[in-house]
Amino acid sequence: MTxxxxxxxxxYGVGGPGQHGLWKxxxxxxxxxxxxxxxxxxxxxxxxxxxxxxFIVDSQFITPDYPSHYLNRLExxxxxxAVATHTTHIGxxxxxSSTYNSPFNLARRFASLDLISGGRAxxxxxxxxxxxxxxxxxxEEHLDYATRYGRALEAVQVxxxxxxxxxxxxxxxxxxxxxxxDPSKLHALNHVGEHFSVAGPLNVSxxxxxxxxIFQAGVSEEGRNLAAQVAEGIYxxxxxxxxAQAYFSDIKQRxxxxxxxxxxxxxxxxxxxxxxxxxxxxxxxSREIYDQDNDFDxxxxxxxxxxxAYDFAQHDLDAPFPDVAHLAEKGGRTAGQAIVDRAASQGxxxxxxxxxxxxxxxxxxxxxxxxxxxxxxxxxxxxxxxGLNLRFRALEDLERFAGDVVPLLQKRGLFRTAYEHDTxxxxxxxxxxxxxxxVRDQEDFPRGGFA
Amino acid sequence: MTxxxxxxxxxYGVGGPGQHGLWKxxxxxxxxxxxxxxxxxxxxxxxxxxxxxxFIVDSQFITPDYPSHYLNRLExxxxxxAVATHTTHIGxxxxxSSTYNSPFNLARRFASLDLISGGRAxxxxxxxxxxxxxxxxxxEEHLDYATRYGRALEAVQVxxxxxxxxxxxxxxxxxxxxxxxDPSKLHALNHVGEHFSVAGPLNVSxxxxxxxxIFQAGVSEEGRNLAAQVAEGIYxxxxxxxxAQAYFSDIKQRxxxxxxxxxxxxxxxxxxxxxxxxxxxxxxxSREIYDQDNDFDxxxxxxxxxxxAYDFAQHDLDAPFPDVAHLAEKGGRTAGQAIVDRAASQGxxxxxxxxxxxxxxxxxxxxxxxxxxxxxxxxxxxxxxxGLNLRFRALEDLERFAGDVVPLLQKRGLFRTAYEHDTxxxxxxxxxxxxxxxVRDQEDFPRGGFA
Numbered sequence: 001m002t003x004x005x006x007x008x009x010x011x012y013g014v015g016g017p018g019q020h021g022l023w024k025x026x027x028x029x030x031x032x033x034x035x036x037x038x039x040x041x042x043x044x045x046x047x048x049x050x051x052x053x054x055f056i057v058d059s060q061f062i063t064p065d066y067p068s069h070y071l072n073r074l075e076x077x078x079x080x081x082a083v084a085t086h087t088t089h090i091g092x093x094x095x096x097s098s099t100y101n102s103p104f105n106l107a108r109r110f111a112s113l114d115l116i117s118g119g120r121a122x123x124x125x126x127x128x129x130x131x132x133x134x135x136x137x138x139x140e141e142h143l144d145y146a147t148r149y150g151r152a153l154e155a156v157q158v159x160x161x162x163x164x165x166x167x168x169x170x171x172x173x174x175x176x177x178x179x180x181x182d183p184s185k186l187h188a189l190n191h192v193g194e195h196f197s198v199a200g201p202l203n204v205s206x207x208x209x210x211x212x213x214i215f216q217a218g219v220s221e222e223g224r225n226l227a228a229q230v231a232e233g234i235y236x237x238x239x240x241x242x243x244a245q246a247y248f249s250d251i252k253q254r255x256x257x258x259x260x261x262x263x264x265x266x267x268x269x270x271x272x273x274x275x276x277x278x279x280x281x282x283x284x285x286s287r288e289i290y291d292q293d294n295d296f297d298x299x300x301x302x303x304x305x306x307x308x309a310y311d312f313a314q315h316d317l318d319a320p321f322p323d324v325a326h327l328a329e330k331g332g333r334t335a336g337q338a339i340v341d342r343a344a345s346q347g348x349x350x351x352x353x354x355x356x357x358x359x360x361x362x363x364x365x366x367x368x369x370x371x372x373x374x375x376x377x378x379x380x381x382x383x384x385x386x387g388l389n390l391r392f393r394a395l396e397d398l399e400r401f402a403g404d405v406v407p408l409l410q411k412r413g414l415f416r417t418a419y420e421h422d423t424x425x426x427x428x429x430x431x432x433x434x435x436x437x438x439v440r441d442q443e444d445f446p447r448g449g450f451a
Numbered sequence: 452m453t454x455x456x457x458x459x460x461x462x463y464g465v466g467g468p469g470q471h472g473l474w475k476x477x478x479x480x481x482x483x484x485x486x487x488x489x490x491x492x493x494x495x496x497x498x499x500x501x502x503x504x505x506f507i508v509d510s511q512f513i514t515p516d517y518p519s520h521y522l523n524r525l526e527x528x529x530x531x532x533a534v535a536t537h538t539t540h541i542g543x544x545x546x547x548s549s550t551y552n553s554p555f556n557l558a559r560r561f562a563s564l565d566l567i568s569g570g571r572a573x574x575x576x577x578x579x580x581x582x583x584x585x586x587x588x589x590x591e592e593h594l595d596y597a598t599r600y601g602r603a604l605e606a607v608q609v610x611x612x613x614x615x616x617x618x619x620x621x622x623x624x625x626x627x628x629x630x631x632x633d634p635s636k637l638h639a640l641n642h643v644g645e646h647f648s649v650a651g652p653l654n655v656s657x658x659x660x661x662x663x664x665i666f667q668a669g670v671s672e673e674g675r676n677l678a679a680q681v682a683e684g685i686y687x688x689x690x691x692x693x694x695a696q697a698y699f700s701d702i703k704q705r706x707x708x709x710x711x712x713x714x715x716x717x718x719x720x721x722x723x724x725x726x727x728x729x730x731x732x733x734x735x736x737s738r739e740i741y742d743q744d745n746d747f748d749x750x751x752x753x754x755x756x757x758x759x760a761y762d763f764a765q766h767d768l769d770a771p772f773p774d775v776a777h778l779a780e781k782g783g784r785t786a787g788q789a790i791v792d793r794a795a796s797q798g799x800x801x802x803x804x805x806x807x808x809x810x811x812x813x814x815x816x817x818x819x820x821x822x823x824x825x826x827x828x829x830x831x832x833x834x835x836x837x838g839l840n841l842r843f844r845a846l847e848d849l850e851r852f853a854g855d856v857v858p859l860l861q862k863r864g865l866f867r868t869a870y871e872h873d874t875x876x877x878x879x880x881x882x883x884x885x886x887x888x889x890v891r892d893q894e895d896f897p898r899g900g901f902a
Contacts (some may be wrong), residue, residue: 014631023624034566063656071631073654075559075655077560080562082532102588103550112529115485115487116529135648171482173474173481175475179483180517181519198589203513203524296474
């Protein structure tokens with residue numbers, strides 16, 4: 001099968017991280033983050049452009065200096081359920097924490113979304129990484145990496161087990177036999193593991209895609225291993241093309257080592273394209289956007305997120321970067337350690353750390369439509385991405401990408417010209433997982449040896 | 452203010468308890484319980500008839516002999532979020548367990564539904580009562596009554612606290628002041644209680660109705676007290692009019708004793724009307740329905756639910772009712788004890804218990820449209836109900852009630868002839884709860900003594 005590019009859109013309202021100033025953009029309603037119609041419109045535009053998936057990130061802890069979108073937002077599954085009935089084809093990827101949800105609740109809610117959407121749901125598994133979030137759930141300190149990732153792996157296994165509670169032919173609803181359910185096709189899970197004990201069965205049947213797709217975003221060692229073991233879609237950090245290639249091949253190798261088909265582990269690299277009438281115009285626009293977002297206090301506040309919602313405002317901005325190495329474990333460890341190392345090796349002040357981290361770096365996908373299409377083709381063919389997870393500023397920017405860049409990708413044979421499937425698994429070329437109980441039945445009853 | 456009748460519809464798919472045989476009804480799609488369009492149509496019909504609310508019950512544990520609807524269903528909040536964007540006025544009441552959900556997750560999801568629906572969400576607080584459910588959440592035995600209800604009360608208090616995280620004017624989004632959020636209007640909760648520690652704040656702002664409405668269904672002593680303390684809508688068991696009156700006055704007294712306005716504690720009595728062209732025809736139809744549902748094995752299976760999902764099929768049907776008194780605590784205690792007492796005092800066999808419990812008893816709301824309207828008026832004026840929580844079999848039965856009975860209730864001045872409000876609180880005549888932080892600010896800053 002020819003390898004095909006995949007496109008997802010990460011939907012925001014008034015602006016997520018790196019879009020601090022988006023609320024000032026007159027094209028974006030001030031309440032866009034909590035306006036369900038704003039999300040429905042984004043999904044419909046992305047669907048009209050034949051995108052694979054519509055993706056909702058999540059965060060469960062805020063401080064007043066967080067990005068505007070994080071401050072006030074809809075819970076992802078609740079949001080996507082509303083979007084589901086106003087769309088017909090695009091995949092719906094909701095972020096949910098395996099640390100702060102029980103597997104039975106997760107299994108029910110994603111299975112429900114999968115039925116409501118006709119087989120278009122996906123779960124983006126996150127482990128949640130800050131102390132601020134843990135304090136919303138009764139824990140003074142969040143769980144350490146090993147526990148969180150062990151729990152995440154087991155949670156995915158339990159949830160998948162629950163999703164197979166009913167075989168596909170479990171409901172004959174036969175008047176002749178006076179039988180609604182065939183009880184032999186309903187299976188309890190009776191899982192007893194290190195982190196969870198879950199009996200089941202789940203009271204939700206399977207959708208046309210069998211099970212929701214599993215997404216993950218792994219950067220740390222534990223995260224990469226989890227992604228390689230269970231993820232079917234991976235949200236990869238952007239960075240340079242060389243960095244993306246290194247991440248891509250690392251994950252594909254780990255997946256292969258874990259006995260999986262690397263083509264069934266699709267890497268969506270994060271990208272914030274800026275499309276202009278010319279390369280120069282696009283770069284001017286890119287710089288304007290940077291300046292609009294350049295809110296030092298908010299960047300300083302958001303920096304704390306990598307250190308367990310640490311409050312950096314208590315420190316002198318022009319003194320050496322404070323000693324917060326021990327806090328990296330409380331936040332995004334990999335990111336936090338990189339910041340600490342950089343500050344130490346370059347002798348940076350707190351102000352310099354913020355400015356260096358957020359210095360102007362135009363997206364590799366900045367330019368006239370042909371330039372952006374060239375960059376996407378290069379990343380795709382060079383093995384830096386199976387697809388892109390695109391972030392736009394306003395609906396108009398998504399529309400422009402859909403109208404000007406997508407047709408170029410189609411002309412080059414990289415992207416579909418019509419939906420060929422009705423489910424997210426179909427779009428992604430992922431097989432429908434056979435129900436584990438049906439498979440067992442087939443093994444019990446050999447098909448005979450006809451050649 | 453004139454007292455007004457309220458109407459809710461409890462939406463099912465192929466049939467809940469007491470509707471065991473509904474899947475055989477050719478008017479009902481076999482997969483109605485998981486067909487979101489079936490729910491959307493019900494909600495739209497009920498809204499066209501100016502109903503107050505659309506209600507989704509829940510259950511998290513099944514055995515193969517449970518009613519057809521329980522076997523395969525959508526999670527209530529996920530379901531109602533999809534319904535929200537296809538309706539404009541009707542309230543949306545989702546059942547969720549305070550025992551198996553964390554308050555922070557509940558607060559987020561209901562606040563999201565409240566925003567998505569424009570102020571029409573309500574939480575029906577249940578504590579979940581069977582061992583089967585607890586085993587889906589890692590507990591061998593479910594929590595006892597006192598713990599479950601203590602937890603429920605604290606959960607409601609925490610959730611309400613989180614719902615007030617943002618004052619209503621927290622987001623000036625002012626370009627002049629370069630201020631998106633006014634940080635002084637964002638409040639952490641910092642709750643530390645017996646069952647929960649929750650820091651907050653919640654990252655969801657309030658809807659036009661301030662906070663989702665709290666519903667509850669209390670039958671036990673603990674349940675009635677919880678209802679009287681926190682519920683604004685109460686789902687009451689049906690039974691006879693005298694039983695309903697006794698329940699009604701008991702709850703209103705408890706609410707008054709708890710210092711609440713009894714008019715802000717609305718009692719919705721469960722009713723399954725059967726409307727016919729004549730009283731005789733309606734009663735014939737009622738008997739037909741009973742016969743269609745009369746599935747002994749399923750009734751036997753469902754009886755186990757009052758005793759912690761106990762399997763009665765292991766007993767001789769014609770031997771004395773087994774000694775299961777000690778199991779009543781594992782299920783619906785009040786119902787279980789009543790069954791045990793009745794079996795003992797009347798010397799019933801297991802078969803007789805099932806048959807007695809499910810013997811033919813036509814609904815008091817069976818008859819020609821005038822007869823049904825008379826009964827509703829009587830119950831309403833006699834203080835047996837503030838409203839009815841109506842259950843129908845097929846969409847056509849809801850349509851018939853809407854077309855034939857609702858106009859009679861309107862002619863009698865009992866029921867609204869147009870929606871006068873956009874929110875569920877508005878329909879129910881409930882005040883919008885003032886944000887606790889805004890109230891405190893007003894107290895800190897007296898308004899002066901102008902007469």
